[in-house]
Amino acid sequence: MTGRRTVIPFGPQHPVLPEPIHLDLVVEDEFVVEAIPSIGYVHRGLESLVDRREYADFVYLAERICGICSFTHSSTFCQGVEGLMDIEIPARANYLRTMWGEYSRLHSHLLWLGLFADSLGFESLFYNAWKIRESILNEFEATTGGRVIQGACKVGGVCRDVSNEFLSGMDKRLDDIETEMQEMTKVFLSDYTLKKRLVGKGILKPDDAYNLGAVGPVARGSGLAMDVRTSGYLAYGDIGVKPVTTSGCDGYARCEVRCKELFQSADLIHKIIVAMPDGDIATTVKGNPDGEYFSRSEQPRGEVVHYLRGNGTKYLAQLRVRTPTLTNLPSLVVMLAGAELADVPQLVLTIDPCIGCMER
Amino acid sequence: MYRLYGEMRAMKMLKTILKQLSNKPVTTTFPAEPARYFDATRGHIVFDPSKCTSCTICVKRCPSQAITVDRVAKLWTIDRFRCVICNQCVELCSFDAVSLGTAYSASVTADERGTETFEITYVRPKKPKKEHGNEE
Secondary structure, eight states: OOOOEEEEEEOSSOTTOSSOOEEEEEEETTEEEEEEEEOOSSOOOOGGGGGTSOHHHHHHHHHTTOSSSHHHHHHHHHHHHHHHTTOOOOHHHHHHHHHHHHHHHHHHHHHHHHHHHHHTTOHHHHHHHHHHHHHHHHHHHHHHSOSSSOOOEETTEESOOOOHHHHHHHHHHHHHHHHHHHHHHHHHHHOHHHHHHHTTSSOOOHHHHHHTTOOHHHHHHTTOOOOGGGGOTTTHHHHOOOOOOOSOOSHHHHHHHHHHHHHHHHHHHHHHHHHOOOSOSBOOOOSOOEEEEEEEEEETTEEEEEEEEEESSSSEEEEEEEOHHHHHHHHHHHHHTTOBGGGHHHHHHTTOOOHHHHHO | OHHHHHHHHHHHHHHHHHHHHHSOOSSOOTTTSOOOOOTTOOOEEEEOTTTOOOOOHHHHHOTTOOEEEETTTTEEEEETTTOOOOSHHHHHOTTSOEEEESSOOOOOOTTTTTEEEEEOOOOOOOOOOOOOOOOO
């Protein structure tokens, strides 16, 4: 016997949601039949400001698209402008950008793991994840001057250099952070309660993930080896990246990918610090951007695309940003269909939604 | 089985609890205890009125239009709410009138708007008079 269908509104204000998104959950008994998302609560119109701000100043605005992957947004935008103007940035700047990008991934994943533990009611694990994240933020503050909004990228290179002595100190401190992360991820991956609430929940089959255009840990949790870093932008070509994939296709698999990516990022940072070349950190920029460019990067949440169109003036004609959360939203709808109502909050979190980023 | 699992978990927890007891707290009791800053921390913009020549390069290049200069009244104003501490003014100022402080600026009320005005006290040094040599 089936019950009557009811529509339950989920969000925009909900304890597990740090940012507003609304879902209309069509529920039959305790099971979700369909989820209809609606967005548009935090649109700020950042992209339209591109024709009113000089391209060099827009880097600061691009950075404010997202509060977590801020560095990746600024470096992707700068990469785009540099592509339009055929600028080759110094090798040290390239390596520093890669290093800060990987630190961003560490801090984003730790933030997500904390929030995820919190959504499951595991408060102490949440505090533990955020305690480790604090050490990453300290490294950011000591090297760039900012904890969350770094302001370290500029067209033509980076604003701040890090001395080689400090880099070796960072290398040593990262070893301690890794030990702490090892203990923490052990809980995420082996705790009975967590497994009970994640294994087999929110299934996203590889075919669905591919057809719906899933990116980042959502795609990699479904066994798709999709990672823009393998294209070799910035210094990734020199260092080499192998995507972390799991074949579980469920909430646990997506959590596992993020846990393993923490150590992958730490490994990459070790390699970057060892291979850090000496030299300038910025090159002189002359002229104005003209033409079209697609700048792609791997954010902690997946692939981000900045489309830039210049018109030969210091103001860009158009900027269009495609963020990973928007791309992962159709996958979320598929994940939620058939899920139990009580599992919806943590399933929404498994795509690591960043609404501010998505709506800009 | 559940009991065994519970005991195993309690042992694991005990290890963590003992570790936490011996460790110092991660948080600090600000403002009783001063906040920790790094040398590189971009806290707030510090202005030195005795060095500013009112060249207004900081006004022209500020990405958030936080700085205004009144050349007639000799006033340099910064809106702390608008300032994003991007460091551009510090890099561009060739007279070292603007520098970076590591401490974050104090919180202000909405009425104050976080605006701070400084009276420019810079005096242009007089050029030494050229000494005329013998015309012989």
